[in-house]
Structures are given as structure tokens and as C-alpha cells.
Amino acid sequence: AQSVAQPEDQVNVAEGNPLTVKCTYSVSGNPYLFWYVQYPNRGLQFLLKYITGDNLVKGSYGFEAEFNKSQTSFHLKKPSALVSDSALYFCAVRDLIKAAGNKLTFGGGTRVLVKP
Amino acid sequence: EADIYQTPRYLVIGTGKKITLECSQTMGHDKMYWYQQDPGMELHLIHYSYGVNSTEKGDLSSESTVSRIRTEHFPLTLESARPSHTSQYLCASSATGRSTDTQYFGPGTRLTVL
Numbered sequence: 001a002q003s004v005a006q007p008e009d010q011v012n013v014a015e016g017n018p019l020t021v022k023c024t025y026s027v028s029g030n031p032y033l034f035w036y037v038q039y040p041n042r043g044l045q046f047l048l049k050y051i052t053g054d055n056l057v058k059g060s061y062g063f064e065a066e067f068n069k070s071q072t073s074f075h076l077k078k079p080s081a082l083v084s085d086s087a088l089y090f091c092a093v094r095d096l097i098k099a100a101g102n103k104l105t106f107g108g109g110t111r112v113l114v115k116p
Numbered sequence: 117e118a119d120i121y122q123t124p125r126y127l128v129i130g131t132g133k134k135i136t137l138e139c140s141q142t143m144g145h146d147k148m149y150w151y152q153q154d155p156g157m158e159l160h161l162i163h164y165s166y167g168v169n170s171t172e173k174g175d176l177s178s179e180s181t182v183s184r185i186r187t188e189h190f191p192l193t194l195e196s197a198r199p200s201h202t203s204q205y206l207c208a209s210s211a212t213g214r215s216t217d218t219q220y221f222g223p224g225t226r227l228t229v230l
Contacts, residue, residue: 043221109157
């Protein structure tokens with residue numbers, strides 16, 4: 001079975017400060033890991049993914065995430081947050097071998113609030 | 117933005133009505149998915165499809181049904197809507213292959229059943 005945990009329901013950060021959204025995962029095999037962002041009344045937008053290779057993945061809008069196999073984590077980071085980064089963020093995992101049909105398992109989501 | 121479309125975006129309907137939520141994608145993706153999103157944000161997979169004439173139940177039991185007669189089209193139907201069906205429904209698609217397995221989402225349909 002595959003699972004994802006986002007331990008923080010909400011993250012508050014001041015504009016210009018670093019932003020980190022935490023994600024840990026559990027899979028039987030090797031993971032595919034994803035981050036999505038959801039703005040109000042919108043669908044999910046793909047930010048970045050890790051499949052293999054470099055543990056630091058760069059994505060859209062200045063976001064990056066670091067894959068840490070020993071800690072089974074894939075935290076999302078942005079060096080300098082913007083007010084427009086305020087949204088819901090979802091981490092997702094897919095077991096490379098065992099998840100049929102490209103099925104993803106999503107975390108519960110983290111609400112990010114960036115204050116001016 | 118991904119080329120995946122959902123209609124209607126918002127729907128308010130009375131109990132007992134039959135409804136169909138439309139989802140279409142123009143990316144030629146073989147796999148398509150329906151998710152239900154709680155007011156508390158969590159997403160639950162309710163249906164997915166590997167391709168034409170293929171449909172599977174997802175992780176969350178749902179009274180809805182789906183069909184996949186054409187690659188680009190994956191409608192979801194509720195035969196008799198109830199207030200418990202009030203939710204946001206998100207459609208997604210992906211293509212087979214290691215480098216193209218990212219799921220792309222439509223804008224969602226917010227359903228309210230009175």
C-alpha cells in the first residue's frame with residue numbers, strides 16, 4: 001500500500017521569507033512523488049515531480065522539492081514566498097511498481113497563507 | 117493550463133435528479149480519473165479508466181457511474197442525486213509511460229444537492 005502524510009494543516013509565512021511544506025510518504029517499492037497546488041475554485045495544477053536522478057527537483061513558480069530516501073520525505077520549498085503563493089498544496093505518491101493505472105495517493109493538503 | 121475541461125463548473129440541483137458531469141481532454145491521454153474533494157480538502161479517487169471501454173472503481177465507494185466510449189471523454193453520472201453527494205468533483209488524465217505519467221486536472225465541478 002502507498003500513503004502520504006502532510007503533517008501541517010496550515011503554514012503561515014511572511015512575504016519574502018522561506019516557505020517549506022512538509023510531506024512524508026510510504027511505498028513498497030520506489031516512489032514517484034508529486035506536488036500540486038490548488039487555488040480557490042480551481043483544479044489542481046502540477047508543480048513538480050520526482051521520478052529518479054537528482055534529489056533536488058525544480059518546478060514551476062520558483063518552487064523546488066528535495067527527495068530524501070532515508071527520511072522518506074519530499075518537502076516543498078520556496079526561498080522567498082509571495083502573497084500569490086497562498087493556496088492549498090498537495091503532495092502525492094505513486095508506487096512505481098505496484099500502483100496499477102497510474103493511481104496516485106494524495107496527502108490531506110496543506111493550506112499556505114503568505115502575509116504581506 | 118492543461119487541456120482538460122469540465123462542465124458545468126457549478127451545479128445546484130434538487131434531490132432525486134439525474135445529473136451528468138462532463139469531462140473532456142484534448143491531450144490524447146489514455147488514462148482518466150475522477151476524484152471527489154471534501155470540504156476539508158482531502159481528495160478521494162472514485163473512478164478511473166485505462167482506456168476506451170475500461171472503467172474501474174476507485175478507493176472511495178461512490179454511487180456514481182462512469183463510461184469511456186471515446187478516448188477524450190469520461191462523463192460521470194449520478195442517477196438520483198442526494199445531499200450527501202454535495203462536493204467538488206475533479207477530473208484528471210494522464211498518459212502511459214514513465215515520462216508522461218503526470219496527472220493533469222480539470223477546473224472541477226462544484227455540485228450542491230438541496
